[in-house]
Amino acid sequence: MTVRPAADLYSPPPDDGLAVVFMDDHLIALDKPSGLLSVPGKGEALADCLEARVQARFPQALTVHRLDRDTSGLVVMAMTAQAQRHLGLQFERRKLAKTYVAVVSGVVEIDEGEIDLPLIADWPNRPLQKVCFEQGKPALTRWRVVERGASSTRVLLEPHTGRSHQLRVHLKELGYPILGDPMYGDASSAPRLMLHAHTLELHHPADGARLRLEALEPF
Numbered sequence: 001m002t003v004r005p006a007a008d009l010y011s012p013p014p015d016d017g018l019a020v021v022f023m024d025d026h027l028i029a030l031d032k033p034s035g036l037l038s039v040p041g042k043g044e045a046l047a048d049c050l051e052a053r054v055q056a057r058f059p060q061a062l063t064v065h066r067l068d069r070d071t072s073g074l075v076v077m078a079m080t081a082q083a084q085r086h087l088g089l090q091f092e093r094r095k096l097a098k099t100y101v102a103v104v105s106g107v108v109e110i111d112e113g114e115i116d117l118p119l120i121a122d123w124p125n126r127p128l129q130k131v132c133f134e135q136g137k138p139a140l141t142r143w144r145v146v147e148r149g150a151s152s153t154r155v156l157l158e159p160h161t162g163r164s165h166q167l168r169v170h171l172k173e174l175g176y177p178i179l180g181d182p183m184y185g186d187a188s189s190a191p192r193l194m195l196h197a198h199t200l201e202l203h204h205p206a207d208g209a210r211l212r213l214e215a216l217e218p219f
Contacts, residue, residue, distance in 0.1 A: 010069075012036045012048045018057065021074065021213055026083040026205050028061060030054065031215040032075045034192045038066035050075060065091050068165070070182070073100070073197025074215050078205070086205035091162065097201040100157040100167060101146070101217045103194035104176035105185065108153040112144035115170040119163045128183060129165040131173055139163040141170045152179060156198070167195060194219055 012035055019031035030050065032038065037049035054061045054077055061077045062084040078084035090096050118136030122128040130136075140160040147154040153176065157167050165184070171177055172184040180190030196217040204211045 010037070010041075010046055015048075015053055018054060019215075021215055022211070024079075024206075026079050027076055027087065028054065028058065028079060029074060029076045029200070029213045032067055032072055032197075034070055034072040034218075037069050038075060039063055051077070064088055067197055068168075068193075068195075070180075070193035071100075071195045071197060072192075072218060074200045074213055075197070076200065076202070076213070083205040087202065090202055094160070094162070095203065097199075098159060098197065099199045100159070101154065101196045101198045102157055102167065102171065102178050103152050103154050103190070103219065104171055104178055105152060105189060106176045107148055107151065108145050108155065108176055110145075112142075114140060114142045115174055116140050117170060117173055119166060119169060121164070127164070129163065129169050131169065137161075137163060139166050139170065141167060190219075192219075 013033045020028060021031055022029040032050050037046060039051045040047050040049045051063050060079055062081065064076050064078050064084055064087045067073060067075055076087060078087055117131045117139060118133060119129050119139045120132040120136040122130040138161060142158040142160065143155050145153055146156050159166055168178055168181055168184045177185030179185065179194040180187060180192050198215065198217060200213045202211055
């Protein structure tokens with residue numbers, strides 16, 4: 001398996017403006033396009049990212065969490081340091097509810113299920129992750145079929161942990177890799193990684209009220 005060198009092949013999508021899903025004085029939620037880093041990498045070649053684009057308009061915006069470069073969908077940033085702490089604790093303590101939509105290779109025959117496989121960094125092949133029952137950290141993903149095609153299946157995913165590359169590795173281990181995945185599947189099977197952060201429910205940092213955010217998948 002060949003992992004793409006990040007700097008050599010990084011070609012972010014054009015900056016056509018921010019896709020703002022929700023914004024107030026405390027937080028901003030955005031629909032990140034596939035192919036854009038959430039935060040800058042090392043070196044000038046990896047400087048263009050969602051964080052930089054948001055801070056160009058809203059200098060006070062602070063990063064709370066990330067999506068993989070090739071994953072599209074909901075990303076929340078804080079507009080104050082207090083909101084950043086509040087939101088960060090929700091992610092750390094798993095006080096949120098998240099769903100993703102993916103299109104996977106193959107026709108999934110059963111309607112729903114869960115994948116409970118511990119994950120750990122594959123150190124010789126970083127940034128890849130792998131299943132490891134001896135030293136891996138617990139990782140749980142629930143899923144259900146949304147639509148079946150002739151050779152692919154659209155699934156809704158609910159990660160109950162937030163391990164790196166969790167959904168990508170879990171679906172590969174299930175036998176249905178995500179289409180367009182350059183790390184765990186076949187990059188040529190789709191024009192992009194067919195994975196999208198679809199909904200996010202969290203407690204608003206100002207009053208604790210439950211806030212549900214949604215960004216429809218572009219595929």
